[in-house]
Amino acid sequence: MTLSLTKDQEARLGLELAAKRQEHSDLDAAITTLTEARLADRMLLQRLKKRKLALKDRIVQLERILLPDIIA
Known part of the structure; x- marks a missing residue:
């Protein structure tokens, strides 16, 4: 299924994607730090x-x- 996006929609989704990737990376770092330092309880982790x-x-x-599969 191919969606037809306007440039504005594509830009907004691109910004959301970048923000989600950054938040995911930040969470990964926080989880690693808390786990290694034994600072967090199991529920928080x-x-x-x-x-x-x-x-x-x-x-x-x-x-x-944003990056649909292209059938070759």
């Missing part, structure tokens, strides 16, 4: 990991919209 997974799902969704 579980919440952060769940948020990270939700971000990854949205990133994949945005990538599929």
Whole structure:
């Protein structure tokens, strides 16, 4: 299924994708730091990991919209 996006929609989705990638990276760093320093309880780590997974799902969704598979 191919979506026809306006330049404005494409730009907004591109900005959202960049923001989600950055947030995902930041969460990954925070989880690593908290785990290594043993500063967080299991519930906090579980919440952060769940948020990270939700971000990854949205990133994949945005990538599929912006970078559709090209059948060769």
